[in-house]
Amino acid sequence: MLIGCVAAVRSPDASPPQRHEATASAPATVAPVQAVAPNVSTASDAAAAGMVEVRSLVPDMSLEIRYAGSDNFVGRPVVGYEAAGCYLHRSVAQALARVERALRPQGLRLHIFDCYRPVRAVQDFVRWAGDLGDQRTKSRYYPKLDKRVLLGDYISPTSGHSRGATLDLSLMELRDGRYALLDMGTGFDYFDELAHTDSPNANATQRANRERLRAAMRREGFENYPLEWWHYTYKPEPTPDTAFDFPVR
Ligand SMILES: C[C@@H](N)C(=O)N[C@H](C)C(=O)O
Ligand SMILES: [Zn+2]
Numbered sequence: 001m002l003i004g005c006v007a008a009v010r011s012p013d014a015s016p017p018q019r020h021e022a023t024a025s026a027p028a029t030v031a032p033v034q035a036v037a038p039n040v041s042t043a044s045d046a047a048a049a050g051m052v053e054v055r056s057l058v059p060d061m062s063l064e065i066r067y068a069g070s071d072n073f074v075g076r077p078v079v080g081y082e083a084a085g086c087y088l089h090r091s092v093a094q095a096l097a098r099v100e101r102a103l104r105p106q107g108l109r110l111h112i113f114d115c116y117r118p119v120r121a122v123q124d125f126v127r128w129a130g131d132l133g134d135q136r137t138k139s140r141y142y143p144k145l146d147k148r149v150l151l152g153d154y155i156s157p158t159s160g161h162s163r164g165a166t167l168d169l170s171l172m173e174l175r176d177g178r179y180a181l182l183d184m185g186t187g188f189d190y191f192d193e194l195a196h197t198d199s200p201n202a203n204a205t206q207r208a209n210r211e212r213l214r215a216a217m218r219r220e221g222f223e224n225y226p227l228e229w230w231h232y233t234y235k236p237e238p239t240p241d242t243a244f245d246f247p248v249r
Helices: 090-106 119-130 204-219
Strands: 039-041 051-053 087-089 108-114 166-175 178-181 222-225 228-234
Touching: 051 090, 087 090, 090 108, 090 204, 090 222, 090 228, 108 178, 166 204, 204 222, 204 228
Parallel strands: none
Antiparallel strands: 051 087, 108 166, 166 178, 166 228, 222 228
16 A cells, blocks of 8 residues: 655656755755655565565675664664664565675675665655754765755655665675775765766776776666765666655664
8 A cells, every 4th residue: 555745856766966066154944845755655564565685685795784873974873774674675685686696706795885765764864954953974974065955966855765776885895805895985975076976086996996886786787876876776666656664673
């Protein structure tokens, strides 16, 4: 069963990305973003939504689900993340497992920051984006941008993550017997032009590393979002018009 709802502006899945520049002084709150929202399923758990936890397919998949803890742009655990799990529609998780399987013989593996994101978590992001009095994470996550411009291009109010076919991830390489993250030029969720996948300001190594990730993901049907080197969506999406809101647990 589906419930209709309202909300959303430009999203990575809806229209070409645009760049916002930093602006001067900000008011205490931002105006609500105009939007068109997806249907929200009443599925109350992953099984009902047709999703699986990725470690049911790849038991040693490297996960660092940042919104389940405080090391993220909100600076605290995000609503809806009761555990550090990575849920995706089964066919999407299977495609991701194929990416991982192809990488391992090259001494590479995936490192995942976020997968399915409940609608309530996206709403938590929207509330955070509207609270201009809270700038605690600015220096680490959006030093060059005004917080008012994050909602839309960098934080979608109707994120594809809620549809279970989108994930945020990086690549690790085996070095001296240990896996280390490749240099992508920025950290995860660094909202800035430098994080744009084809940014001319990334150096040659960083651009090559981003391309390694993009090529590996593309081979199994995942498309990159040009404003965030870490953000990928499997196409065609299993449920393109339906978002989910069960907690990650
Ligand atoms: C917030 C960031 N990790 C992300 O996923 N951004 C895109 C635009 C989204 O919110 O869908
Ligand atoms: Zn993302």
